[in-house]
């Protein structure tokens with residue numbers, strides 16, 4: 001990345017001077033400082049010099065960041081700045097996009113995920129994903145939860161289990177209840193577990209998708225604008241749920257809603273157009289006294 005000449009995509013300002021920050025330092029100096037940003041707790045995920053290209057489109061530029069365990073990290077920034085691309089790098093979902101070329105490193109608990117021999121199914125069980133639009137399977141509520149563990153062999157039910165006289169059906173029921181409880185949905189659906197999930201409201205469907213994600217025992221939950229399709233009440237339930245989940249899981253959430261990021265996250269990473277991670281710090285610091293002038297302009301709505 002150029003240290004002396006940068007183009008701010010949001011403002012259209014082209015500068016041949018080092019971009020200044022609110023404290024008068026250059027953005028490069030700020031970046032060096034937040035790279036040393038120390039948070040409480042241990043690092044769960046770490047990306048280093050992560051670049052993503054889609055053909056000629058350089059969607060993510062040299063992104064380096066460490067994400068602490070059992071916390072909520074919000075990724076914010078204007079449309080097209082690479083937030084979803086970055087999120088998908090964390091469980092190698094970008095591998096599914098044919099034009100995507102990825103360079104750099106991502107570690108979970110110090111283990112590189114971009115190396116040969118990584119089992120992608122296991123990785124995506126450890127690092128689950130919840131999408132913007134609720135996407136339950138067109139199956140019963142119960143099956144939405146039990147499908148993953150059964151498919152991965154963590155639970156065996158059906159004919160084989162009965163022939164082997166296994167009691168996994170009881171285990172399945174326990175798992176279904178626990179996941180629905182953990183996703184704050186049990187009280188609303190316990191009497192209709194055989195109903196088709198598509199009959200639930202949008203907010204319930206999204207909590208079911210979170211319950212489904214929990215069913216394979218993840219360590220990290222990635223969420224791509226999980227509440228943007230929901231009304232304020234359903235959104236508030238998802239936000240409460242995210243706070244609860246962060247006691248046990250590491251949550252990384254993309255959101256366009258800055259108030260939401262301010263409400264629910266412990267730390268915030270601000271991406272700006274061109275796929276740069278411009279600032280990363282405690283959420284309070286980002287929203288109350290960001291270092292980068294561009295971040296302050298973005299947060300105060302001067303551009304975006």
Ligand SMILES: Nc1ncnc2c1ncn2[C@@H]1O[C@H](COP(=O)(O)OP(=O)(O)OP(=O)(O)O)[C@@H](O)[C@H]1O
Nearest residue numbers: 054057059078079080081082083084085086097099
């Ligand atoms: N599947 C894809 N194929 C090709 N280009 C893509 C693909 N996904 C994203 N891009 C491009 O990568 C860049 C970053 O997109 P990305 O969706 O990661 O940004 P974003 O910040 O999440 O945007 P939004 O907030 O609008 O969802 C954009 O230029 C986009 O057009």
